[in-house]
Amino acid sequence: MSESSSKKSSKHDLKSKTLHCKNLHEYLKTLSSSVLDRLYIHPITCLAVYRELSEIAKHYIIRIIFVEQPVPQAVIASWLSKAYAKEHKEAVEALTELKIWKESSVTGGLPVWELNPVFKKHIRVALLGGGKNWFMSSHMEADTKPRDIAFLDAYAMERWECVLHYMVGSHQQEGISADAVRNLLHAGLMRCDNDGSAIITKEGFQFLLMDTAAQVWYFILQYLSTVEDKGLDLSLCLTFLFQLRFSILGKDYSTEGMNDGLLIFLQHLREFGLVYQRKRKAGRFYPTRLALNMAAGQNQSDVSIRxxxxxxxxxxxxxxxxxxxxxxxxxxxxxxxxxxxxxxxxxxxxxxxxxxxxxxxxxxxxxxxxxxxxxxxxxxxxxxxxxxxxxxxxxxxxxxxxxRFNFSEGVLYSQFMSQNDFETLRDYAQDLGVLVWQNERKRTMVVTKSSHDDVKKFWKRHSRGNS
Incomplete structure (x- = not known):
């Protein structure tokens, strides 16, 4: 009798995992409370988070941002009829996960919702005005070489397509930065082959067929997971991205007041095509449509430039x-x-x-x-x-x-000396429940890989007993 290993991919490998692009809510809820509090000190971040909430969650915030004490949970629940219990639960979960409010209790054990004081203070500023200027400065001399929207669209797609060309192995791979390559490897969209070259993965193939806005958002999320390793402040980088989303396409903005970390972050965004800057020390930059559409996902894709x-x-x-x-x-x-x-x-x-x-x-x-x-x-x-x-x-x-097919790894047994030997081993495997397939006429059978050792030991004992 001879045996051989038959290796086949499992059903889980056959049905590959679909690449999931987190929305803003899903990403923010993975951040720690300290990072979220640093984000919420910026009114523009509070406004960006507020805009992504459901209408019911927005309604709850508007009704309690001027209430200077915790609000009983029963009172908030009474603002909706029981027919909308599911929507109420989803809104409560979203506000809790984003650390916008927290659950507590007052004297007597009455459960209440207490709005995050940092978020409360700065969402007021975002909705009603006041406070310091929280947007990028645009008060500067007119650009001597202004860039129009058509130029910015062409530049953004040229830079972004450098990344995609690299992934598909196109001949047009010039211009991709080392940071972009490292990010592709970190995101699992590409991997290093045995010879050191980067090759695309299954997730990378899925990434290529995504909408451009979703591609950029997924790519930036993966990049953000590495900014602290680069010595950058995650909360400042996120706040700057939110500022870009509220910027005006075709308008230039000053880099005045940016610290060294944000200037480095700006250069990385420039390499990815999210901003245009003529020179590193130009003192001004133009946000592109990629930055404005970022995190919009496939529901608000960049139709105008495609x-x-x-x-x-x-x-x-x-x-x-x-x-x-x-x-x-x-x-x-x-x-x-x-x-x-x-x-x-x-x-x-x-x-x-x-x-x-x-x-x-x-x-x-x-x-x-x-x-x-x-x-x-x-x-x-x-x-x-x-x-x-x-x-x-x-x-x-x-x-x-x-x-339809279900593949599994197994071990093939064949070339039995007699029909009796084949039937003995087959019956043993069948009794154990590890027999995958058998052909009595050809005296061939397959058992699961995990049971190979047990079946092999039984066969040796059987062979010694008959010798």
Whole structure:
């Protein structure tokens, strides 16, 4: 009898984990109370957090920011009918997780909600005005070489596409900074191969098909997790990002008053395309659309700087009207490319091309979402259904077909000397519940990898007893 190991990927590996991009609430609740308190001393941060809350949570804050004592929980609960109990619970949880209020009790044990005094003070300033100037200074001489919105959009996408070109292994990899490469490795979007070169991971493939605004937000979140290792203040960096979100596109702002840490942070944002600065010591910078749309996610994507370029026919043909190597490479992640012309690339969706994408970690949802997001205007004008329904259904069917199989590691036993030997070992494995597969005619069987040692010991004892 001979035995061999049969290694196959598990079902969990087959169905790759979907890359999750945290929203602002999900990210902030992971921060410590001390960091959140340092954030809440800035009115602009309080305003940014307030805007992301649900309408009910906003209503609760507005009603209690001028109440100078804790408010009974029963009183706040009475502001909504019982039909909205679920929404009330979600609002309470959000305000608690963000440390905007905390639960306490007064004399007699009455449970109350007590608003965070730091947040209370500065949300008043944000909503009503007053206090010191909490926005970036813009009082300076006019720029002798002003930059318009079209230039800023082109610059932002050029810088950001440097990162994406690097990930897809395009020939156009010039311009990516060492910080960007380190961040890609830290985020798990790429990993170092045996020869030291960086190669894309399954999560990286999923990242490539995300909306640009979501890509930037995910990338910046990963970068923020490393700023303290670089000697930067996380709360100051976050506050500066919130200021960028409230800035005006096409307007320049002064770097006056920024400390050394923020100036370093500004240079990193410049490398990623979130701000434009002519020179490091120019004294002014322009926020780009990437910074303004950051954390907006896929619901508020950067449609204004993205133009659809993909046309799909019911015969599974894909036409990508672009001369961008990056866009062609993205389409090639799940398409068999047939022809490449100066301004159009032709490909076809096949079972093999979709399965290759699925093995890379890309999901059917992401492929369909990418095709919808980059659909040519002529496809959008046809009707409500942007993509042909048959194409969408087939992509999902190919995914379901692949996910039907359940793979597991096992050990193969074969070449038994007699039928009796085979049946003895097979019955033993079956009694243990570790028999995966058997073929009586060929005297072949497979047992689970974890049970291999027990089955092997039994076989040795059986062989010695018959010798």
């Amino acid at each position: 133009e659809g370029y993909i046309i799909i026919e019911t015969n599974y043909r894909i036409y990508a009207y672009t001369d961008s190597n990056l866009k062609v490479a993205l389409v090639g992640l799940f398409t068999n490319l047939i022809y490449r012309f100066p301004n159009v690339t032709v490909g076809v969706l096949t079972r093999d091309s979709i399965r290759t994408a699925l093995r890379s970690g890309i999901t059917a949802d992401q492929i369909v979402g990418f095709l919808r997001m980059h659909a040519h205007p002529k496809m959008i004008s046809v009707g409500s259904s942007i993509l042909p329904p048959t194409i969408v259904d087939q992509i999902y069917l190919w995914e379901q077909e692949r996910n």
